[in-house]
Amino acid sequence: MTQTFRKQIVQxxxxNFLDILILRxxxxxxxxxxxxxxxxxxLFGLKIRHGALYPLLNSMEAKGYLRSxxxxxxxxxxxxxxITSKGIELVDAYYDFLKEQLQRLDIKEA
Amino acid sequence: MTQTFRKQIVQxxxxNFLDILILRxxxxxxxxxxxxxxxxxxLFGLKIRHGALYPLLNSMEAKGYLRSxxxxxxxxxxxxxxITSKGIELVDAYYDFLKEQLQRLDIKEA
DNA sequence: TACAATATGTCCTTTTCAAGACATATCGGC
DNA sequence: GCCGATATGTCTTGAAAAGGACATATTGTA
Known part of the structure; x- marks a missing residue:
């Protein structure tokens, strides 16, 4: 079950974060x-369709995250x-958020 | 810009992980x-539509992550x-994955 | 010369998802 | 009695995304 959940999360x-995986x-x-x-x-057993990847790479370059x-x-x-400096910023924002998420939600309210 | 990226990532x-936020x-x-x-x-300034939440809660209960x-x-x-034990397992799988993601991708291949 | 691999691109169709409307019921205050 | 807040539910419409097909060019091998 744990393994099934892992697969679900990875999927x-x-x-939803294919762009960031690519930037990384x-x-x-x-x-x-x-x-x-x-x-x-x-590396990951992840099959990316080329029909999805190439338009994504082009749009990421248009947005300034990549330069070809x-x-x-x-x-x-x-x-x-x-990767551009803007691309690095986006990846860093991703990492920062992950770190934040790892701090559990047991914040008690006033 | 950094702040804009943060908002984008949070959104x-x-x-995509509203179910896990709810479980947490x-x-x-x-x-x-x-x-x-x-x-x-x-807490987060996040407005969840009730038209999205109630069906989600029902489906999460049907899947055994919650009991009402x-x-x-x-x-x-x-x-x-x-939350059920199955729900806890899913949350744990999420946390485990986040930890894994934080290990940067600079794995050199053979 | 035909085929597999490398390399990049578009386009259409179906499926999935998100936003907001429609719907109902109780309680408390004005 | 009416309205705002509490509380839960469905459904339709439109937009976005996913999957797969169509398209082209080169290289190396059988």
Missing amino acids: RITR LIQTEPMWGYKIIKKTER QKKTERGRVRKVYK | RITR LIQTEPMWGYKIIKKTER QKKTERGRVRKVYK
Whole structure:
């Protein structure tokens, strides 16, 4: 049961915070879309549809969280993404909130 | 900007993990729907629509996370909810996941 | 030359979700 | 008696999201 709950939580987080997961990955190392798909599958068993990822990456760049550069290597044209300072701010806000959440809610009211 | 990001994260978490927020509240103290609405508004400035809350509470009870008891006090019929052991397990899975997330993703691969 | 893998993109259809309206009942104060 | 607060419930409508198909180009291998 505990394992089932874990899976449920992971699914819900990755569905709703996919953008932040991607930012966290790119923060550790600049990456392109296809690599993100392969990496999340290996690391987390998470299959991101490319039809969901590419529009998301584009919108994240438009919002200023990422910056891309086209790089060609052995005929493969890749859009390599780097995180921006704005992107780092968003990830930090996420981490800060998680820390806050871990402080249990047993605040007694007046 | 940092504050804007915070608000964005809070909104996204509370939209997607409202059930767990409710479980956490009820875990600290048994409660009924109307009180949850008033309490989250006072504590977090979070306005939960009753049209969203009551069906959620019912489905959470159906799933075994909560157990309710009708209590009448001065003519007010309240459905007081208590968290079940299954509900506690779900909350714990959430906390465990948060802790895991806080460990940054700088895992280098082989 | 055909096929799998790499690489990025759009689009449509279905399903899910959120907001607000509709609905009912009691109590206390004016 | 009426209104605001307490208390719980459903339902419809519209918007957002998820899934999968359609689309294209290159490289390496069988």
